[in-house]
Amino acid sequence: MAGRVGVVLLHRGDPESPEQVREWLTARYADPKATRSSFGGSVQGFVAGLVGRIDAGAWRAKLEAIGGASPVRRQVQQLSEAVSVALDGDRVGTAGAQFEVRSGLRYDTPSIAEAVESLRSTGVERLVGVSLYPQPCRVFTPTLVAAVEQAAGGLPVTFVDRFHAQPAYVEAVRDAVQEAVARAPESTVLFGALHVERDELGPDEPYPGALVETMEAVMAPLARPYKLGWLEEGGPGLSVLRMAERLQAAGTRSLVVASLGTTVDELSTLYALDAQLRARARAMGFEHIERAAAACASPRLAGAVAAAVQGHLAHLASLGFG
Numbered sequence: 001m002a003g004r005v006g007v008v009l010l011h012r013g014d015p016e017s018p019e020q021v022r023e024w025l026t027a028r029y030a031d032p033k034a035t036r037s038s039f040g041g042s043v044q045g046f047v048a049g050l051v052g053r054i055d056a057g058a059w060r061a062k063l064e065a066i067g068g069a070s071p072v073r074r075q076v077q078q079l080s081e082a083v084s085v086a087l088d089g090d091r092v093g094t095a096g097a098q099f100e101v102r103s104g105l106r107y108d109t110p111s112i113a114e115a116v117e118s119l120r121s122t123g124v125e126r127l128v129g130v131s132l133y134p135q136p137c138r139v140f141t142p143t144l145v146a147a148v149e150q151a152a153g154g155l156p157v158t159f160v161d162r163f164h165a166q167p168a169y170v171e172a173v174r175d176a177v178q179e180a181v182a183r184a185p186e187s188t189v190l191f192g193a194l195h196v197e198r199d200e201l202g203p204d205e206p207y208p209g210a211l212v213e214t215m216e217a218v219m220a221p222l223a224r225p226y227k228l229g230w231l232e233e234g235g236p237g238l239s240v241l242r243m244a245e246r247l248q249a250a251g252t253r254s255l256v257v258a259s260l261g262t263t264v265d266e267l268s269t270l271y272a273l274d275a276q277l278r279a280r281a282r283a284m285g286f287e288h289i290e291r292a293a294a295a296c297a298s299p300r301l302a303g304a305v306a307a308a309v310q311g312h313l314a315h316l317a318s319l320g321f322g
């Protein structure tokens with residue numbers, strides 16, 4: 001591998017506190033790569049400010065329901081430190097290090113632009129952006145890619161947009177599921193997929209198939225029933241709430257819920273699984289409900305991301321781009 005490599009762990013981020021909700025929503029709604037709009041340019045920005053103000057109350061309520069703060073910024077930063085060690089080991093922070101790793105958040109800080117500027121200041125010769133949405137999705141990824149490319153300047157930049165079948169990632173999810181199952185031995189496992197709207201998915205969208213691929217790989221060695229639902233209504237299938245209703249009607253009394261589509265504890269995941277689903281499951285008569293930890297809680301995840309980066313670079317080198 002020629003030259004030192006800057007790695008940016010990419011995520012859209014969350015509003016860190018109720019006070020930041022409106023600013024975060026406005027930035028997200030104003031992003032043409034993330035929000036479909038019939039308006040253009042400055043008009044979309046103006047509308048985004050209005051809609052952000054309207055929606056802020058509901059999002060603040062979601063934050064309050066999960067304890068008042070999102071852990072995403074902290075979790076992505078911790079993961080970046082662990083990935084650095086997984087890539088460079090004892091060489092981290094020395095002249096012999098081959099990699100520099102930073103976290104970059106699309107609508108929070110440290111921003112993707114700040115992460116790239118920090119990497120540029122260290123003298124890296126190329127950039128690799130890694131989406132922390134392990135299942136490839138054309139809804140989540142384009143805005144992350146665009147932000148890195150805009151900030152890269154003259155640095156060559158390539159992307160890892162998936163690692164949903166990477167063995168260490170699958171093992172990280174499986175470990176979390178097994179730990180939760182140990183607390184609920186008679187449970188059915190219900191996976192909640194990070195939400196996309198039905199009309200956002202084109203005919204060749206890889207996201208649903210990749211979700212199923214990961215789920216089946218996780219559950220293959222586990223003799224246990226499992227299902228997949230979307231975190232919210234409006235996806236191309238049943239929501240986790242509707243799926244839970246079906247399971248309860250079929251006689252299921254114990255659930256383990258686990259998230260897919262993201263590696264960290266996003267606000268939308270925590271709200272859907274810990275606040276909404278847990279309360280509804282109790283009302284439905286479930287006797288036991290446990291949530292599997294997010295993949296970022298496992299030390300295996302850093303190894304999975306590092307392996308994805310190394311495999312990506314090896315593939316480029318095999319094509320003559322090393």
